[in-house]
Amino acid sequence: MTSLAAEVLALTSGTAIVDRSSRTRIVHHGKDALDLLHRLSTNDLLGLGEGEARGTIVTNGDGRIIDVMTVVKRPGAPLLLIASPGRAGALLEWIDRYTFEEDSRLEDVSDSTAQLTLIGPESNRMLAALFKDAALPRGQNQWVKADLGGTPSEVLALDYLGLSTLEVIVPSSAARGIRDALVDAGATIASPAAFDFLRVRLGVPEFDADLDEQNNPLEGGLASMVSFTKGCYVGQEVVARLDTYDKVQRRIVKVEADARLEYGADLMDGDRTVGAVKTVSAMPVRDRIEALALVRKGSWAPGTRLTTADGVHVNVTSTVDVGAPPAS
Numbered sequence: 001m002t003s004l005a006a007e008v009l010a011l012t013s014g015t016a017i018v019d020r021s022s023r024t025r026i027v028h029h030g031k032d033a034l035d036l037l038h039r040l041s042t043n044d045l046l047g048l049g050e051g052e053a054r055g056t057i058v059t060n061g062d063g064r065i066i067d068v069m070t071v072v073k074r075p076g077a078p079l080l081l082i083a084s085p086g087r088a089g090a091l092l093e094w095i096d097r098y099t100f101e102e103d104s105r106l107e108d109v110s111d112s113t114a115q116l117t118l119i120g121p122e123s124n125r126m127l128a129a130l131f132k133d134a135a136l137p138r139g140q141n142q143w144v145k146a147d148l149g150g151t152p153s154e155v156l157a158l159d160y161l162g163l164s165t166l167e168v169i170v171p172s173s174a175a176r177g178i179r180d181a182l183v184d185a186g187a188t189i190a191s192p193a194a195f196d197f198l199r200v201r202l203g204v205p206e207f208d209a210d211l212d213e214q215n216n217p218l219e220g221g222l223a224s225m226v227s228f229t230k231g232c233y234v235g236q237e238v239v240a241r242l243d244t245y246d247k248v249q250r251r252i253v254k255v256e257a258d259a260r261l262e263y264g265a266d267l268m269d270g271d272r273t274v275g276a277v278k279t280v281s282a283m284p285v286r287d288r289i290e291a292l293a294l295v296r297k298g299s300w301a302p303g304t305r306l307t308t309a310d311g312v313h314v315n316v317t318s319t320v321d322v323g324a325p326p327a328s
Contacts, residue, residue: 004197004283010188011198012163015122017179017187018195021114024069024083025169026091032102033079037071040098040234042217044227050075053141053156055225058094063216063238066094068207068225072143072156078107080143080154082115082167084207098234114175118166118187119198127155127166130185137166148178160322162202193282200281200290203320205252210278210292218248219294224323251300252278252320256288259312267293267306267314274299274306277314292320 010016028037038045043056052073058066067090069083083091088108095106118127128136134146137157146153151174156167170178183189196209203221205211211220216239218226226239242248255267255277267275275295284290295316299306304316 004194007188007190007194008197011119011190011194015118015120015126015187016190017182018117018190020117022085023115024088025110025113026081027107027109028079028081029105030103033104036102036104042226042233044230045071048073051143053143057217057222057225059235061235063235064213065211065215067091112172113169114172116168116179119163121164123164123166126185130181161204196279197281197283200279200292203254204322205292210252218242219250220252221320221322249297250294253293253295253300254317255293255314256290256317257312257314261289261291265308269299269306
């Protein structure tokens with residue numbers, strides 16, 4: 001079994017560790033923080049209970065994505081925001097722009113903390129067995145403060161991949177010790193390529209890899225992070241109009257091909273350029289290469305046959321809908 005295949009096996013049937021410390025982590029202080037984020041992002045955040053987490057999207061006035069993030073309401077502590085890598089500056093600038101008299105202060109803690117993502121059906125059991133006195137989340141989208149062998153930590157259970165996923169956030173100085181203890185207990189360190197393989201299989205796009213500031217949430221299949229009933233937020237009118245009048249012109253889709261695909265390669269429907277390849281899986285499935293792609297309306301229906309400029313045949317297998325059960 002190749003190293004990549006072993007990593008994927010751990011992700012799907014054991015316990016794998018993906019170091020995602022490059023993600024942005026922001027502490028949002030102030031009694032008005034939650035209300036401010038509720039007014040600046042797509043999801044209903046006022047309904048968050050203590051110790052709960054929810055995905056939301058910060059959009060600009062044109063309804064385009066500034067970033068996709070998870071908001072955690074920590075009991076007795078400031079909010080924790082987990083966002084895409086390298087997006088601290090853009091988020092801090094945008095939130096500050098709309099902060100007037102509110103009690104709100106943002107603190108970028110990305111460098112002082114590390115984020116180890118545990119994926120696989122054995123993750124909970126392994127963490128509980130290794131750190132027997134540690135509190136762990138009891139359900140999905142739940143957060144707890146934990147003591148992992150004397151290290152003050154935060155553990156967050158998320159369901160965005162549709163698999164058992166634990167985000168373990170620790171001081172940067174303690175990350176190696178926690179990781180090594182998990183490896184000694186049987187966990188496998190998984191590479192970014194293995195994580196991307198899983199994302200593509202499950203149809204989960206990431207900002208910067210598959211989406212950027214030119215996309216709106218509905219193009220990314222992120223409707224599960226959009227409340228269409230809560231009222232105004234920046235960009236709300238545009239997103240609502242796109243949904244109501246079926247005006248979405250592009251969608252992230254899953255595709256498969258019979259030969260290697262390259263990131264950014266144009267996709268053709270006949271003689272028309274209709275999209276581009278995004279994240280490409282590093283390992284074939286049943287001799288087919290899987291990838292995510294951004295494709296124009298009229299060419300995104302499952303079964304649509306496309307080609308690349310160099311003649312690779314590409315078949316659309318499904319549109320992406322994050323939060324929905326993954327397609328088989």
